[in-house]
Amino acid sequence: xxxxxxxxxxxxxxxxxxxxxxxxxxxxxxxxxxxxxxxxxxxxxxxxxxxxxxxxxxxxxxxxxxxxxxxxxxxxxxxxxxxxxxxxxxxxxxxxxxxxxxxxxxxx
Amino acid sequence: xxxxxxxxxxxxxxxxxxxxxxxxxxxxxxxxxxxxxxxxxxxxxxxxxxxxxxxxxxxxxxxxxxxxxxxxxxxxxxxxxxxxxxxxxxxxxxxxxxxxxxxxxxxxxxxxxxxxxxxxxxxxxxxxxxxxxxxxxxxxxxxxxxxxxxxxxxxxxxxxxxxxxxxxxxxxxxxxxxxxxxxxxxxxxxxxxxxxxxxxxxxxxxxxxxxxxxxxxxxxxxxxxxxxxxxxxxxxxxxxxxxxxxxxxxxxxxxxxxxxxxxxxxxxxxxxxxxxxxxxxxxxxxxxxxxxxxxxxxxxxxxxxxxxxxxxxxxxxxxxxxxxxxxxxxxxxxxxxxxxxxxxxxxxxxxxxxxxxxxxxxxxxxxxxxxxxxxxxxxxxxxxxxxxxxxxxxxxxxxxxxxxxxxxxxxxxxxxxxxxxxxxxxxxxxxxxxxxxxxxxxxxxxxxxxxxxxxxxxxxxxxxxxxxxxxxxxxxxxxxxxxxxxxxxxxxxx
Numbered sequence: 001x002x003x004x005x006x007x008x009x010x011x012x013x014x015x016x017x018x019x020x021x022x023x024x025x026x027x028x029x030x031x032x033x034x035x036x037x038x039x040x041x042x043x044x045x046x047x048x049x050x051x052x053x054x055x056x057x058x059x060x061x062x063x064x065x066x067x068x069x070x071x072x073x074x075x076x077x078x079x080x081x082x083x084x085x086x087x088x089x090x091x092x093x094x095x096x097x098x099x100x101x102x103x104x105x106x107x108x
Numbered sequence: 109x110x111x112x113x114x115x116x117x118x119x120x121x122x123x124x125x126x127x128x129x130x131x132x133x134x135x136x137x138x139x140x141x142x143x144x145x146x147x148x149x150x151x152x153x154x155x156x157x158x159x160x161x162x163x164x165x166x167x168x169x170x171x172x173x174x175x176x177x178x179x180x181x182x183x184x185x186x187x188x189x190x191x192x193x194x195x196x197x198x199x200x201x202x203x204x205x206x207x208x209x210x211x212x213x214x215x216x217x218x219x220x221x222x223x224x225x226x227x228x229x230x231x232x233x234x235x236x237x238x239x240x241x242x243x244x245x246x247x248x249x250x251x252x253x254x255x256x257x258x259x260x261x262x263x264x265x266x267x268x269x270x271x272x273x274x275x276x277x278x279x280x281x282x283x284x285x286x287x288x289x290x291x292x293x294x295x296x297x298x299x300x301x302x303x304x305x306x307x308x309x310x311x312x313x314x315x316x317x318x319x320x321x322x323x324x325x326x327x328x329x330x331x332x333x334x335x336x337x338x339x340x341x342x343x344x345x346x347x348x349x350x351x352x353x354x355x356x357x358x359x360x361x362x363x364x365x366x367x368x369x370x371x372x373x374x375x376x377x378x379x380x381x382x383x384x385x386x387x388x389x390x391x392x393x394x395x396x397x398x399x400x401x402x403x404x405x406x407x408x409x410x411x412x413x414x415x416x417x418x419x420x421x422x423x424x425x426x427x428x429x430x431x432x433x434x435x436x437x438x439x440x441x442x443x444x445x446x447x448x449x450x451x452x453x454x455x456x457x458x459x460x461x462x463x464x465x466x467x468x469x470x471x472x473x474x475x476x477x478x479x480x481x482x483x484x485x486x487x488x489x490x491x492x493x494x495x496x497x498x499x500x501x502x503x504x505x506x507x508x509x510x511x512x513x514x515x516x517x518x519x520x521x522x523x524x525x526x527x528x529x530x531x532x533x534x535x536x537x538x539x540x541x542x543x544x545x546x547x548x549x550x551x552x553x554x555x556x557x558x559x560x561x562x563x564x565x566x567x568x569x570x571x572x573x574x575x576x577x578x579x580x581x582x583x584x585x586x587x588x589x590x591x592x593x594x595x596x597x598x599x600x601x602x
Contacts, residue, residue: 021133022126022162052151054158055213062212083151090219091212 003031008107011076012040017049020057028057032064041073044106048079053087065096074098078106115182115189117143124165124175124196132179133158136190143183146243152220153190153240159213160192160236168196168234185310186301187222187241195233198484218523223491228484228506244304266355270325274368277319281329282308285321288329289351296415299349300494315340319349320368322361330356333365335373335381343441344559345373347383350392363395370399370438379441379559384410384431387593393585396434402462403589405433405555405568406582406596409527409575412495426496426526429578432589433555433568437463444564445470446534449543452553452567455595456534459556462588467565472537481505481538485512496526503561505538510545517549521573528571529554535564543567552599555592572600 001018012035020028035043045061065075078100080088088094100106118139122132137154141147161177169175177194217224223239277285282305289302301307311317315337322331330353335345347369352361373381384407385392396402409428443466448456453469460467484506490499498520500513513530520528530551532539547553551569560566582597584590 019130022129022158022165052154054155054162055216056158056162059212083148086152087155087216091216 001027005035008044010042011044011107012042013044013046015046015049019052020050020060021052021054022056025056025060029060029063032060033067036064036068036073041068041071042076043068043073044076044078046079046103047077047081047084048103050081050084053084055091058087058091058093061093062096076100076106078103115184117181117183119178119180121176121178122161124169124177124194125173126162126165129158129161129165132161136179136181139181140188140190140240143181143188144242145188145240149240149243153188153238156217156220156224156238157190157192159217160190160238162213163236164192164194164196164234168194170197184239185314185316186244186304186307187239190238191235192238193233193235195231198228198234225489227488228486232482232484242307244306264355265358266324266330266353268358270359272322272324272330272356272359272361272364274320274322274331274364276372277312277321277332277334279309279312281321282306282312284329285319285332288332288353292351292353294416297351298411298415298495302349318345318369318372320365320372322352322356322365324356329353331361331365333362333369335369343379344557345369345378345381347381350383360395362392363399366395366399366401370436374438377439379439380435380437382433382435382557382560384433386411387430387432387582387584388580390583390585393432393434393583393589396436397586399436401434401436403432403555403584403586403592404435404459404463404557405553406593407431407433407527407529407554407568408570408596408600409572409577410497413578415495425576427576427578428526429580430582432584432593433557435463435558437465437558441466441559443468444535446565447472447537447540448534448567449540451544455553455592456556456567458588458591463558465558470537472540481507481509483507485509487512487516489516491520491523491525496524498525498528499531500528501531501561501566503533503563505536505542509542510549513546513549517571524573526573526575528573530569530571531557531560531566532569533561533563533565534567539567543569547599553596555596 001020001024004015006013014035068075076098079102120132120135122128133154136157137150140150140153145153164177175196177192180191182189221238222241225237227235285308286303286305289297312319317334317336319332319334321329324330332349332351333347334349335347337345350362370381385396408430410431411429412426413429414427446467447470457469482504485502485508486504488501500516517528530546532543546569551571554568554570556565556567558565582593584593
């Protein structure tokens with residue numbers, strides 16, 4: 001799994017690629033925690049290059065969402081592939097996160 | 109003798125460390141695709157396999173850096189089964205007890221897998237089975253004119269003299285059978301596998317299902333009866349999926365088919381056949397009794413009378429109707445020792461006597477239950493979501509017997525499963541002592557199914573979760589049936 005970061009308007013954007021599974025979730029967690037700890041409140045995670053997510057990945061996202069909520073912030077998601085969106089749907093996570101279809105929709 | 113099929117495609121033994129997990133799950137995904145699963149379903153399967161393996165890594169081997177678990181992939185009739193087995197620490201099921209973020213993995217497993225079974229194996233290990241169904245076409249999707257549900261008028265009754273013929277169903281008749289069922293029941297037949305011709309074909313070819321069909325003078329299917337087996341060398345079969353074309357109600361087709369199936373079971377050297385007959389179908393009950401088949405129990409709310417496989421709206425509420433359990437003894441079986449609970453001994457003895465079964469009723473001398481039990485209860489869980497029914501089959505009692513069943517009930521009630529059956533092994537002395545504990549949890553007597561387990565008979569208990577029963581009065585076709593029905597109804601009231 002690989003990351004790249006950028007700042008665009010109101011969002012701090014984290015681009016994630018590869019697989020978010022049991023073996024990669026801890027590095028994803030470290031990355032997200034360091035962003036939140038640096039004081040970023042509005043985080044947009046771009047899943048355009050993400051191929052797979054399991055509950056370990058969902059768990060990290062949920063923890064991060066709870067953490068950022070304390071400082072009145074939020075985590076938004078965009079560019080999810082159908083199989084990824086389906087897992088969010090099944091887990092009821094589409095209610096928890098602001099989800100944009102495209103990156104442009106998110107930053108508009 | 110039917111040759112046992114080898115269903116296993118692959119078995120991987122992996123060290124219980126997360127860094128090797130993606131290799132395991134991706135292997136499963138690719139093997140599943142090669143075995144016929146669609147990419148999309150294989151992706152879902154990969155997610156649930158990961159969940160099952162993570163549970164093993166986190167809970168079974170928390171401190172053991174050298175723990176090893178196995179992942180087994182099997183191609184069964186109509187489905188892909190992935191089993192994750194380990195011999196690590198016993199699992200604490202309460203960990204999976206709620207749907208917060210820590211229970212998320214198991215929640216996803218339940219949502220995504222078509223079937224999910226947790227088993228404690230006899231050697232002290234654990235096995236989680238995940239099943240994805242293969243993508244079979246339903247009969248309506250086949251490139252033929254759509255079958256239409258018809259209402260048969262009195263004037264359409266077939267001529268009494270018309271000849272009909274009973275014979276084994278051939279795998280290639282599966283599509284015709286599905287169309288026949290659709291014609292009679294629309295999409296309302298409770299056992300849905302019959303609507304999937306390829307699945308049915310595989311069931312027959314696997315040796316786990318024998319079926320017979322009746323054909324009329326035009327060689328059309330006008331009747332069907334199946335015998336399902338839990339394994340190819342089962343000694344007792346489940347006579348099921350009885351369907352008769354209403355135009356032929358006066359041709360005694362059910363009786364002919366049942367006789368055919370009894371002969372078939374006899375030729376296979378089997379001990380007997382059991383079946384469930386709708387409590388409102390007196391004619392069918394009478395036909396069974398005329399063949400020396402007798403009652404062994406009553407399953408309250410066993411069938412859904414307004415069943416439909418079509419999408420249901422949120423307002424839909426199942427209305428359920430009951431079945432009478434029947435059994436026919438076909439061949440002499442070896443004498444078995446049984447340990448019926450004291451308070452059900454009389455009725456169970458009557459059932460044994462009625463069927464002339466070779467049983468010796470024993471009384472256990474054990475009193476201190478907890479001291480002698482193994483750690484974990486060996487149990488198999490099967491859930492049939494279409495009919496909102498679950499089967500809990502205990503094969504051995506462990507110290508956690510009560511806690512384990514309470515956990516299961518909570519989980520099943522949460523999933524809005526309406527009917528829960530609990531099968532207890534009658535050859536196990538603890539059944540005599542522990543049955544009452546389960547009844548205190550809300551289960552009540554359903555009946556006895558002879559030779560249901562490889563080790564012998566089961567005592568079946570039943571639990572109704574928020575069930576709406578049809579208002580019709582339950583009927584039985586014999587005095588013995590009436591006695592069992594009254595017994596079950598009294599047990600339900602308690």
